[in-house]
Amino acid sequence: MHSVLVLDFGSQYTQLIARRIREIGIYSEIVPYNTPIDEIRQHNPGALILSGGPNSVYGEEALHPDERIFDLGVPVLGICYGLQVIATHFGGEVAVSPKQEFGRAQLLVNRQDGSAESMLFRDIPDSDVWMSHGDKVVKMPEGFRVTASSANSEMCAIEASGSRAALKVYGLQFHPEVQHSLYGKQLLSNFLIDIAGLTPDWSPKSFIEHQLEEIRSTAGDATVICGISGGVDSTVAAVLVSRAIGKNLHCVFVDNGLLRKNEAQKVMDVLRPLGLRITLVDAEETFLRRLKSVASPENKRKIIGRTFIHIFEEQIHEEKFLVQGTLYPDVIESVSVKGPSQTIKSHHNVGGLPKRMKLKLIEPLRELFKDEVRAVGRELGIDEDILMRHPFPGPGLAVRVLGSLTRERLDILRNADEIFLEELKKHGLYQQVWQAFSVLLPVQSVGVMGDKRTYENVLALRAVESSDGMTADWAHLPHDFLSLVSNRIINEVRGINRVAYDISSKPPATIEWE
Numbered sequence: 483m484h485s486v487l488v489l490d491f492g493s494q495y496t497q498l499i500a501r502r503i504r505e506i507g508i509y510s511e512i513v514p515y516n517t518p519i520d521e522i523r524q525h526n527p528g529a530l531i532l533s534g535g536p537n538s539v540y541g542e543e544a545l546h547p548d549e550r551i552f553d554l555g556v557p558v559l560g561i562c563y564g565l566q567v568i569a570t571h572f573g574g575e576v577a578v579s580p581k582q583e584f585g586r587a588q589l590l591v592n593r594q595d596g597s598a599e600s601m602l603f604r605d606i607p608d609s610d611v612w613m614s615h616g617d618k619v620v621k622m623p624e625g626f627r628v629t630a631s632s633a634n635s636e637m638c639a640i641e642a643s644g645s646r647a648a649l650k651v652y653g654l655q656f657h658p659e660v661q662h663s664l665y666g667k668q669l670l671s672n673f674l675i676d677i678a679g680l681t682p683d684w685s686p687k688s689f690i691e692h693q694l695e696e697i698r699s700t701a702g703d704a705t706v707i708c709g710i711s712g713g714v715d716s717t718v719a720a721v722l723v724s725r726a727i728g729k730n731l732h733c734v735f736v737d738n739g740l741l742r743k744n745e746a747q748k749v750m751d752v753l754r755p756l757g758l759r760i761t762l763v764d765a766e767e768t769f770l771r772r773l774k775s776v777a778s779p780e781n782k783r784k785i786i787g788r789t790f791i792h793i794f795e796e797q798i799h800e801e802k803f804l805v806q807g808t809l810y811p812d813v814i815e816s817v818s819v820k821g822p823s824q825t826i827k828s829h830h831n832v833g834g835l836p837k838r839m840k841l842k843l844i845e846p847l848r849e850l851f852k853d854e855v856r857a858v859g860r861e862l863g864i865d866e867d868i869l870m871r872h873p874f875p876g877p878g879l880a881v882r883v884l885g886s887l888t889r890e891r892l893d894i895l896r897n898a899d900e901i902f903l904e905e906l907k908k909h910g911l912y913q914q915v916w917q918a919f920s921v922l923l924p925v926q927s928v929g930v931m932g933d934k935r936t937y938e939n940v941l942a943l944r945a946v947e948s949s950d951g952m953t954a955d956w957a958h959l960p961h962d963f964l965s966l967v968s969n970r971i972i973n974e975v976r977g978i979n980r981v982a983y984d985i986s987s988k989p990p991a992t993i994e995w996e
């Protein structure tokens with residue numbers, strides 16, 4: 483199976499490029515812009531895409547790919563910064579533009595220059611595209627032609643032609659991957675299917691078949707341990723691995739004392755029908771002891787990540803591999819392994835892992851987004867109730883009791899959160915939001931209850947809409963509903979006298995508070 487490699491120059495839209503390609507039915511992966519040519523060859527790519535990026539190709543901090551990518555014999559499409567890389571590589575010039583373009587622009591496809599229409603623009607009329615650039619091509623590279631223009635960039639789309647046509651190198655100043663570029667997906671499809679000749683055969687089913695082979699060849703006859711949480715990702719990962727290696731899979735569910743109310747029991751009940759071999763480990767003591775008096779979010783996350791691995795290691799008998807349900811957003815936000823993107827927070831299962839580990843990782847979902855994992859789960863026949871659960875982070879309530887943890891504060895949060903989730907379900911709102919939870923703030927406020935002054939904790943409710951957790955908007959829950967939840971929590975949960983609703987989107991906030 484050929485994949486498309488996206489070389490990441492740090493664009494905010496890099497993941498969107500990969501997504502759009504998969505929506506077309508072609509598998510794609512993102513690698514850092516400077517991945518060496520030998521590594522690129524190992525992926526056996528059917529096409530390369532160079533992403534946009536914040537730098538300028540003529541600046542001191544310009545990022546350059548391995549130049550030999552242009553000799554691989556596979557078609558290359560550069561987007562924005564990627565176009566500018568192509569233009570300079572082939573002898574053209576890029577300079578700062580007197581007029582910048584951000585947002586909507588009108589694309590004029592060049593059909594009048596006597597040459598044949600570009601295959602890239604087949605079935606694409608003059609239409610709206612989305613721009614985000616301050617530089618532009620000012621001198622064409624030799625052996626290239628202009629195939630489209632916009633008001634502020636005359637050389638808005640270029641491609642190798644004439645004696646260089648066989649190179650199949652294309653560049654676009656606009657971003658075809660964003661929804662506002664009306665024919666963007668059609669354009670990507672023209673590039674991948676018509677020009678690169680790829681077959682759109684990526685589907686949950688083909689993904690599963692491919693992964694089953696990969697897992698079998700990695701694991702061989704070895705036994706494998708899998709951290710399972712009752713969440714969507716680890717359940718799908720465990721079912722997939724158990725399909726591949728059967729009884730050699732041993733699942734461990736860690737009760738880290740940071741779970742929701744009665745969660746451990748509920749999860750064991752839900753997972754039982756899947757027929758997996760699961761050990762429940764009670765590690766509350768260990769986690770809470772190690773987290774005692776730790777207030778910094780990053781420290782909490784790292785301690786939790788390490789403790790998970792220690793607990794897994796205690797459970798190992800002859801296992802050599804650890805399966806995790808790590809997803810793409812966990813990876814991209816934790817470490818900048820995939821190019822020049824920034825570390826936002828250390829997800830416990832990626833940035834929180836200890837430096838030395840006895841176990842080797844198997845992470846079959848590492849390149850997928852949540853909605854794709856759900857589609858894979860559906861194909862595997864996993865129950866909708868499990869697949870549609872809200873995500874729950876591995877560090878659990880530790881990142882929702884802000885500041886230092888105590889068992890008492892965890893319990894206050896558990897009781898409040900239970901009411902919130904119960905009411906969401908009762909009102910048919912649970913499935914309408916992507917994730918919902920409560921956060922116990924390290925703040926006390928004054929209240930009056932039964933004529934008495936109170937000085938108690940403040941709780942924040944958070945509910946968001948999202949498709950992959952990368953961006954999110956706060957959910958506009960009905961006011962009557964919020965009022966009912968607030969009332970119940972203040973009346974029923976000892977220790978809370980005020981409830982607030984979080985109305986921040988991601989970005990600039992994140993979904994969790996820590």
Ligand SMILES: Nc1ncnc2c1ncn2[C@@H]1O[C@H](COP(=O)(O)OP(=O)(O)OP(=O)(O)O)[C@@H](O)[C@H]1O
Nearest residue numbers: 709710711713714715716736806807873874875876
């Ligand atoms: N309590 C736990 N016991 C064992 N492993 C866990 C636990 N919590 C998290 N993990 C491991 O960490 C991985 C990442 O957690 P994460 O919350 O992202 O995924 P998930 O729990 O499987 O799914 P979801 O995002 O839907 O909650 C899990 O896939 C699992 O391998």
Ligand SMILES: O=c1[nH]c(=O)c2[nH+]cn([C@@H]3O[C@H](COP(=O)(O)O)[C@@H](O)[C@H]3O)c2[nH]1
Nearest residue numbers: 828829830873874875876877951992993994
């Ligand atoms: O397994 C996990 N381990 C973590 O360390 C972690 N941190 C955040 N999350 C979940 O990821 C999504 C995005 O969260 P943020 O906007 O807070 O980064 C949201 O769904 C969060 O709940 C985590 N999941």
Ligand SMILES: NC(=O)CC[C@H](N)C(=O)O
Nearest residue numbers: 534535562563615616617
């Ligand atoms: N979005 C981009 O790739 C921007 C590229 C380059 N920095 C410019 O401003 O033109």
Ligand SMILES: [Mg+2]
Nearest residue numbers: 713874875876
């Ligand atoms: Mg989880």
